[in-house]
Amino acid sequence: MEIRADFHKRLHNIKDDVLVLGSMSGKAILNSIDALRNRNLELAKQVIEGDHIINQKRFEIEEKCIQLIATQQPMASDLRMIVSVLNIGTELERIGDYALGISRVVIMIGDEPPLKPLIDIPRMAEKTIDMLRRSLDAFINQDVEGAREISAEDDSVDNLYDQIYRELLTFMIEDPKTITRATRLMWVAHNLERAADRVTNICERVVFVITGKMEEIGASKY
């Protein structure tokens, strides 16, 4: 007989909240890249203005975790889950901040003529969002192997970042007038690279919830 049904229900609800936060952060990244691709300044502003909602959601999750720790004295896997939720909440909120950063760059770019057609940056964003979505699946399904696999995929994001860096450097060397525009795109790519790193941190927490071991998996080269 389960004797802490209420506690476990509350813990379950917190996990749902993490999914909601993850979805908000993922959507923010997606929107910021859409805004870049389509020069949609209105959408970029929406991402910037929406960031505080993401922050609030994270605080709400933290508060619920603190309440459970204070009132329920969680143990073992429940304790690891709550501690991990606190960490994952921070990671997701930071991913939201990267979307905010990208959106600010979009506004800076404004209506400047495009430097080049955007190919690798949207690809990087898609990959990052895909990793994020699957990391949260692994979190909910307690899938340790899944978490490890996703983490390993960070290399492909790093490779895209390398590629973008080289390409933009070539533009800048060939024509110094492109330096400002190229640097802005570098910032976008950098934000995405960091967001993918945050996903690997989430994966590490998933592994910790399940195995109880803190291990660094798929350390990013950046």
Next chain:
Amino acid sequence: MEVTLNKNIESLPYLDNVKLRTRMANLYYNKFQALRNVTLEIPSHAITAIIGPSGCGKSSLLRLFNRMNDLIPNTRVTGDIELDGKNIYEKSIDVVDLRKRVGMVFQKPNPFPMSIYDNIVFGPKQHGRTNRNELNKIVENVLRKSALWDEVKDKLEQSALALSGGQQQRLCIARVLAVEPEVILMDEPCSALDPVATLKIEDLMRTLREIYTIVIVTHNMQQAARVSDMAAFMMMAGDRAGELVEYGHTSQIFTNPRDKRTEDYITGRFG
């Protein structure tokens, strides 16, 4: 008799300062088996908590260590139970001397109906100490150790029964300390106390562990997590009581138990 190897033998934590040890210990009350092949090592100068649901054999295990179970008729013990490497169930063992070395504190404070002073000197007097100055020193010393001195130093001749529950329990601990034990067994020492008195006893335990070896049985898992260095989880399955499921460092047992049954118990997934 059914003999099954206790799988915990393989996974016992490494300890280099073992004070108490059981090897394949079995305890029977008539035909009822209260402990099953219990093997564990309890380190000195540490607090070891025994946790588990009611009837799982926690108190039975605790009472092995000072042969309190001997007082129950038709009790039979098999296996080794050692104090400092010596089997305490050997015929040559003087049980009175054993219980002096291995003191016990019970669930309900049980001061004798006499003065605070006399409660404490009762044990030493039984063991032949009569010098008043020496007894005075013992009283002050153990009352200080049990964090009660400041509260009772001006009323040592008053009845112990007039003290609060928490004070009475600390007096009982002082009374145990007065006979200079090496091990203190505590059987639910705080279950009759209010939260503040409970925390005082827990603080006291943390201080006493520097000098003594403490084994505590508690139903309160948070208490076990707060005070103990080592934790043993026992359980009963169906009509089988007295199985030691997992034993390890408290930090491991309460954050990452190895056995699913421990996990389920301490997270409240079964009671």
